[in-house]
């Protein structure tokens with residue numbers, strides 16, 4: 442036992458040291474003058490990403506449905522130091538919008554360096570009630586429009602050696618109750634974009650894809666939706682937004698936020714899935730969850 446411990450301690454030390462020194466860092470200059478589209482940026486994490494990109498001096502194009510909110514985000518981005526800031530408003534339920542947004546970027550800048558796919562259609566947290574129309578709508582907005590935007594943007598991203606950031610969730614990696622329709626769309630994103638990443642690598646195309654796996658974040662929507670049913674405190678949206686940009690700029694394969702909670706859950710998922718299922722269920726106050 443003593444011998445095992447003696448040989449284990451330096452080994453763990455070595456792993457920790459390697460991890461610490463291999464940590465890359467984001468330099469704000471990396472985003473200066475970069476041409477970036479952020480979807481779902483009228484509020485929440487998307488809005489915070491737009492502000493971080495602004496103080497780093499990027500060119501920004503934000504999208505969402507609510508024009509008045511987008512106008513405010515654009516004004517704020519310009520005040521923070523964005524190289525330029527514009528918006529396109531519309532619903533991603535409209536299958537032509539994805540291409541329109543990308544065309545606008547081409548018209549404004551002649552190219553694109555980063556595509557941040559972040560928008561989601563509003564969803565509920567409750568027992569699945571058989572509402573297949575809701576699943577169809579979420580697939581359209583949360584999944585198919587991501588694919589459509591990627592297809593339209595790929596030629597410009599190939600030219601610039603750019604990046605695609607796909608904002609996903611722990612609910613796209615393991616079983617979280619009461620979000621079945623939403624969870625299906627996030628698992629679909631992992632399947633599609635992880636496969637596409639493999640193809641880009643095989644074809645030596647210099648476009649990175651970063652899948653961002655987020656835990657519980659303190660956006661207004663999240664507070665309203667889960668405040669009364671989830672025990673664990675949420676993490677700050679401002680820090681989360683910065684970590685996403687950092688992960689994309691450093692061309693990471695996947696980004697986890699909050700890092701330790703999410704990575705630990707993923708480790709448990711592969712080795713003791715039943716334990717992860719029951720631990721996750723225990724984080725919910727099920728008495729407060731609606732049935733329909």
Ligand SMILES: NC(=O)C1=CN([C@@H]2O[C@H](COP(=O)(O)OP(=O)(O)OC[C@H]3O[C@@H](n4cnc5c(N)ncnc54)[C@H](OP(=O)(O)O)[C@@H]3O)[C@@H](O)[C@H]2O)C=CC1
Pocket residue numbers: 480481482483484485486487504505506507508510531532533534558559560561562563582608609610611655656657658659660661662663
């Ligand atoms: N908050 C959390 O706890 C977690 C969030 N995530 C992920 O982070 C990302 C951002 O989440 P969060 O900031 O909380 O979400 P918010 O609800 O705060 O923001 C969603 C954004 O999407 C836009 N949107 C909604 N419907 C449509 C539509 N039909 N077409 C186009 N845009 C639309 C909204 O603007 P408008 O209404 O004006 O259209 C808004 O800008 C999402 O991908 C989410 O899955 C992942 C894990 C946890």
Ligand SMILES: C[C@H](CCC(=O)NCCS(=O)(=O)O)[C@H]1CC[C@H]2[C@@H]3C(=O)C[C@@H]4C[C@H](O)CC[C@]4(C)[C@H]3CC[C@]12C
Pocket residue numbers: 564565566610611612617620623655656657660662663664666667671702703706720721724
């Ligand atoms: C509360 C969920 C996070 C669970 C988690 O990651 N826990 C840490 C791991 S552990 O439990 O094993 O320790 C949130 C995961 C998915 C979120 C939902 C989501 O992403 C979609 C909506 C987004 C919207 O902005 C807010 C409401 C959501 C339904 C959101 C609610 C919180 C989650 C269920």
